[in-house]
Amino acid sequence: MEKIKVSAVSYTNTKPFIYGIQHSPVLEQIDLSLDIPSDCASKLIEKQVDIGLIPVAAIPFVPNAQIISSFCIGSIGAVDSVFIFSDVPVEKIKTLKLDPQSRTSNNLAKVLLKNHFKVAVDFTTDQSATTDAMVLIGDRTFGRKGDFNYAYDMGEEWMKFTGLPFMYAAWVANKPLPEAFLKEFDAALANGIQNIPAVITQLPANSGIDIANYLQYKLNFNLTPEKLKAKELFLKLITEL
Numbered sequence: 001m002e003k004i005k006v007s008a009v010s011y012t013n014t015k016p017f018i019y020g021i022q023h024s025p026v027l028e029q030i031d032l033s034l035d036i037p038s039d040c041a042s043k044l045i046e047k048q049v050d051i052g053l054i055p056v057a058a059i060p061f062v063p064n065a066q067i068i069s070s071f072c073i074g075s076i077g078a079v080d081s082v083f084i085f086s087d088v089p090v091e092k093i094k095t096l097k098l099d100p101q102s103r104t105s106n107n108l109a110k111v112l113l114k115n116h117f118k119v120a121v122d123f124t125t126d127q128s129a130t131t132d133a134m135v136l137i138g139d140r141t142f143g144r145k146g147d148f149n150y151a152y153d154m155g156e157e158w159m160k161f162t163g164l165p166f167m168y169a170a171w172v173a174n175k176p177l178p179e180a181f182l183k184e185f186d187a188a189l190a191n192g193i194q195n196i197p198a199v200i201t202q203l204p205a206n207s208g209i210d211i212a213n214y215l216q217y218k219l220n221f222n223l224t225p226e227k228l229k230a231k232e233l234f235l236k237l238i239t240e241l
C-alpha cells in the first residue's frame, strides 16, 4: 500500500505527537516529514502531503480541508512561545515585522493589534527591515524574552480579548482517508500526549525555557469545542482585517 504522507511541525511543541507516532504501528503506514509551520501549510495546499499539522490560519486555503484529529497545538491562556516582542509599549507600535515561519501567529498579531489593543500598525515581511516590534514563534523564542523591552504572549492576550483558549495548529487532511487509519493515527497522537513525561526525558535541557512546564502546562493539546469556537472567531476576524 502506498504510504500516507504527513508533514508535522519541526518545533518542540510537536515532540509529544512525534513520540506517539514513533511508538505506534501507524509509523509503518506513513511517510513523515518535519517542517516549519508555513511549509506544513504549503505542502498540504500543493498536495505534496495528505495530512499536515498546519497553522489554523491556512485551513481556508486547503481544498477539501478536513480536521482529522481530536488533538491540536493550543493553549488556555499564555503559551510561552508565540510573542510580539517590542521595543515600545504596544500602544506605541507603528511598525511590526512578521515571522516568515508562521501563518497563524502573524494573523493573530494583526487581529489583536486591531481589535484588542486598537492600534494601527504597518506590517512587513522584509526581515532586514528595522521595526518597533516583531512576531516570533516556536523554539526561536526560547530565552529571548529578556532581549526586548516588552513581550506580549499572544495566547494570553487572546484569552484577555475573548475569554477563550486558542488553537494555533490542527491536523488537517486534504482528501478522504481510510477510517481505520485515522483511528490508529489519532490513537498514536493520544499515546504521545499521555506520555509527555517520557518525551521530556528525551529532550535536551534548554536554558531558555522550562521544557517540562511548557509541554505539560503551557501547551494544551486537546481539540475542545471551546478551541473550535476560538478557531471560528479567529478565522472570521481575519476576513475582517
Ligand SMILES: C=C(O[C@@H]1C=C(C(=O)O)C=C[C@H]1O)C(=O)O
Residues within 6 Å of the ligand: 009, 011, 013, 037, 038, 054, 055, 056, 073, 079, 081, 082, 101, 102, 103, 104, 105, 106, 137, 138, 139, 168, 169
Ligand atoms: C505554539 C506555537 O504554535 C504554532 C504556531 C503556528 C503559526 O503561528 O503559524 C503554527 C504552528 C505551531 O507551531 C508555536 O509555534 O510556538
